[in-house]
Amino acid sequence: MKALSLIKNIFTLSLLLLFMTACNEDFLELEPTDSISEGKVFESYTIAEAALVGAYDQLSNPSFEGLYVPIMADIIGEDVMINAVDNWNWFVPVYQMNVLPNYTYVNSPWWAGYKLIYDVNKLIKNVQKIPDATADQKNRLEGEARALRAFVMLKLAQIYSPAYSKDNTAPSILLVTDILEADDDDIGRSTLKEVYEQIENDLLTAISLLEEKKDKGFVDQRAAKAMLARTYLDMENWQKARDMAKEAYEGLELMSISEMYSGFSTRNSETIFTIAYTQEDNNVYLSLPSFYWPVGGYSSMRANDQFVDLFNYQDARGGFFLQQDDIDAERFLILKFGHNNVVGNAERISIRASEMYLIEAECEAELGNYTAAQEALYQIQQRSYPGVQKSKATDEQLVNEILLERRKELFGEGFRWNDIKRRQQSFSRGGDHWVTFNYSPADADYYRLTFPIPQSEIDANKMIDLNDQNEGY
Template identity: 55%
Template sequence: MKYIKQIFIAVMMLGATSCSEFLEYQPSTEVSPDVAFESLDNAKATLVGAYDQLSSPYFDGLYVPIMNDVMGEDLMINSDNNWGWFVSVYQMEMLANYQWVTNPWAVGYKVIYDANMIIHNTPNIPKATESEKAELIAQAKALRAYCYLHLIQMYADSYHKAPEGDGVILRTIPAAAEDEDFGRASTQEVYDQIIEDLSYAVENMTESDYKGFLDQRGAQALLARTYLLTENWEKASEYAEQAYTGLSLMTVEEMWGGFMLFDNNPEAIFYLDYTRTDNNIYLSLPSFYWPEYGYSSIRADEVFLDKFDDADIRKGFFTFYEPIDADNYLVLKFGHNEALGNAHMIKIRASEMYLIKAEAEAELGNDEAAIEAVYEVMKRANGGAVKPTASGEELVNVILEERRRELFGEGFRWFDIKRRNQAFVREGQHWAKWNFGPEDNDYYRLTFPIPQGEIDSNTEINEENQNQGY
């Protein structure tokens, strides 16, 4: 990895851009494909560059996971001393030109552009074997699918609500500035492409000990997520089980260190290797949770804490510290790894896969299998946990509540509300309260607008193609 990163510095094809169209980056400073793909090592360096952008604070390094939680009901942004970070997101008062909307779109599509470059150019790499080419293409397709999975959930209605509705822009080949514009593909078309990419990845990748890249197990886990989102319960259960088989859940001791030091987390399937050497030190996920004055902005109140039994070790991730906040609890689930600005942020882990398995089996009416899967997560965190006896819709709700306790802060709550078409209710100490259901006009707030810059520059998208409510 160190050798590849050294090559990446020398062969950086992912440079600055002067193009204003988000999907048509053709950076004038980039190294040409002839150089970037003149060898397998150079092509791998290009892949490292794509992952480096994935960890950008404007995408999965900070914005996406933070927004996924503060767009829910469980966690909140502190009402003061927050420098304005994510305030309008938490208030659910978004406009199409806000940075919270435009930045994830731009960076997500830039990573997709780079993945497309790898997929398109890898077949012509000299001296690379067919299996080496196939694995590199598989890694790029898994990365492309990962980005599209975020974008389709953020910028389009849920699959449950409108599978044939407007999704996002689907590009599977590199686009130059002079190429034709694309409009919004349907949500179904986007999910079909995600499944196609991940299926190829599963077939052409192996499992790696290094979890900073997506591997075969990571692709299986992403397929489990995708099938959960598209309500294909059989496939969701199948791939979730494949993804967690052979992994152990964290012990109680490992749980306390598992969100800081990746070496102590046996259930990690994929994480972002976020380091201070190539990212802004304070624009990392731990900086917004850990008690650093001016950045520590994420809070929980007693309403959310009441969801945890006193015997639940996860309740220990919350602390009341009056000098920083006299009203609500700090969230200490994440910490810096050895030095401020270093963070190995876990994006996929085995516990989530058990919960996907549980939810899918409950929807299929296989109550016993669902209960066994969710109980694996419950009993690890709570020695006094009682195995559920519910069935049907009541069992599904038990599992969804366990998702809230297990996955808080990891970037799931917003998407879980949307995909299940649930009511949105904030209570307790939340200072931006909302109460609306799927049939209410305000439900549009759970979907981001298409960025205004895209509408202004893309001839195939106009104001009529904007999402409802914007």
């Protein structure tokens, strides 16, 4: 993995090295400072804490959770799309599902993810040695660092690996848990089973080290449980996924309709983990609201007409869609993700309770606990559609209803790509999509649901060659 040395020659906080103030639990007050040498990072708790904030800041990188990952995770699907015109060519090859190993959409998330993993590996190795930190402080730093590593590894595995449920012995990502320097030996791809075992181990350790916090801009015990619920869902470990999801949403109130209409730009009653910004620390035009909101930014995301038709006219979530002649008369604008006063300024709500209810519902249905599954599904449906009747379906019909509800509730939040792949669903685009597809897992084109390993990694890594590339590339 020699190419990684380009981004890890020294342990610097390359975006900003940020200090946290402990006086405000509800908002990140971040003060930028100069880079600090590796030798000094772990000389004090204050500096190590700032290094951890720097790791969080990297999540908001446009190449990762700040833009690329959530956008790509929905346009590789059938419900939302990039506008065909006036889009400055953003994400077009991704929407067309025609990426190559040297494309920026393939390279950028890989390197952004591994840069963050490298930095948190430094924290995991050194935090227990900080001389002036208490045991609780050391545990918190390690727990959050482990959860961040697991979060990033799960995202990378979902992007660059086939489905766990299809073949957990298949090659996955590089399992980097040590601090690899430029002269260290390269490592090859690990199996999906090995990667998910590491993710599980990190999150179980994080849960044991963390407590719940008021500030959802940081990973706490509840967020680590939610991440583990996602992990077990991919693994189809239905019982453990259900249990973690229930623990993750326990005590939280689902957001109201008015909160839903507020633009998903600030944390709310059901927020479990949010990637926090300040007005000075956002991606401006390279941000989720810039691409979604009809004015102020790129404003290039559209909803497929067949997807809009899935919403009952009494479902309040139908209010997220708008046809406006003076903006785009042909397709539906999406009003789900708004700006907060300034272009691009909005928190990226990465995990919320509604997702956990839907994980519970899917798992209960798969376990044959249909009444419990119907009730969890109803909790989501009746919030936006008070007159809805509770489902009476069972077996595959109930599972399909729950998967449909995931599409309706979570669209634009970065789930559809992985949901299609992990469930090995057929993939069909129609209606007003300007690029259509229709194929099943048995068809050759299904490989498109997995990104290739970046050519830059293959070129630099002696343990990987073209024979190790993903199918189809």
